[in-house]
């Protein structure tokens with residue numbers, strides 16, 4: 412008997428029932444399912460083999476206690492997770508997030524998205540994600556080190572260079588990867604490419620740090636080129652001020668655009684004079700190295716204003732890049748951007764636009780790239796870091812820059828292949844969802860019911 416005849420509504424009711432209180436995860440599945448149901452309508456094998464249902468059920472979710480001692484001698488207890496969503500096309504791969512808002516729903520949505528994103532890169536990587544509800548803000552260097560070591564003391568048994576290869580994400584940069592890699596090596600005695608985003612001296616890849624932000628802007632440039640336009644002279648509104656946001660800003664400036672906003676969890680700064688390279692360098696030092704707040708920007712650059720507790724989407728712009736976190740751009744914000752004449756949106760963050768916002772962009776036929784397509788540059792260079800580790804060599808910067816551009820261009824082509832709606836409109840969400848799904852699904856069909 413075929414059990415493949417549920418419709419989209421019934422499918423989503425099942426996802427909601429099986430994942431109570433996991434709103435982010437349900438949202439991510441819904442966004443994908445809306446496109447996949449139409450695509451597989453006439454493809455019986457995908458229905459009969461329950462492929463989407465299987466991708467939307469993680470292979471496993473590991474959760475564990477992380478105990479550590481703070482500088483005052485208090486014992487602290489956090490919860491850590493690793494979600495291994497799907498390894499049909501390669502080892503699980505995806506970042507680690509340290510943020511107080513991390514929970515199972517957030518990590519399941521990220522691991523689900525990662526499965527499609529990694530497939531889009533064309534590299535052999537499955538999807539995973541991990542993290543802990545640990546707040547790195549205000550912690551001393553030693554506290555961060557002790558937490559990372561304790562986290563890895565449990566995580567190490569679930570990962571491996573051919574099994575699952577984590578990387579950084581919010582709250583996890585080169586410093587944290589260093590502490591975790593050091594602990595993995597100490598426990599196992601193995602020097603292998605078990606993490607990416609490593610330092611250049613110990614197996615890291617050139618351009619990994621820049622790759623997500625740069626890649627998002629390359630993708631944006633590809634989208635504009637379909638309309639015969641470029642970034643030169645365009646005004647860009649960017650949210651966030653971390654790794655992705657600052658490197659996206661840098662590449663916009665290099666390509667002749669003008670960046671007028673950045674933000675953090677405290678609010679956004681608006682600098683009508685433009686945030687050029689010198690100011691971006693100041694932000695990088697202030698936010699990443701000094702762990703400061705973006706509001707301090709206005710004291711350093713008096714032409715700017717700070718808007719507490721607000722996101723930057725009301726500032727008129729030609730292009731927008733949400734690069735902070737999930738659900739930071741809502742339906743009303745999307746309407747404002749469209750009304751203000753915004754031409755293109757490329758997501759640097761994962762799922763920054765909520766479902767209402769996605770529907771607004773689609774209805775307005777905007778050039779709109781979902782994160783799984785436009786922010787795939789980071790994981791793509793992570794994949795190249797894995798290849799270099801396996802070969803035990805380091806490729807040159809020019810080679811890697813070219814590979815990153817080629818991969819972003821390949822993703823853009825894949826989106827056009829499955830997302831071209833005719834009349835000059837490309838639905839990049841649909842294109843990315845179908846292209847990513849098809850690759851994973853076909854591998855799963857080959858393996859049978861496992």
Ligand code: NDP
Nearest residue numbers: 580581582623651652653654655675676735736760761789
């Ligand atoms: P960082 O930790 O370097 O920076 C995060 C930035 O987002 C900070 O400015 C932070 O502000 C802000 N932010 C975080 N949470 C919130 C919130 N709840 N509300 C408002 N602002 C917030 O992280 P990344 O730049 O690495 O990551 C940003 C996004 O990009 C995430 O969605 C991540 O998953 C995605 N991404 C990252 C990749 C990478 O290679 N790093 C790859 C692909 C996607 P504050 O300092 O106040 O916390």
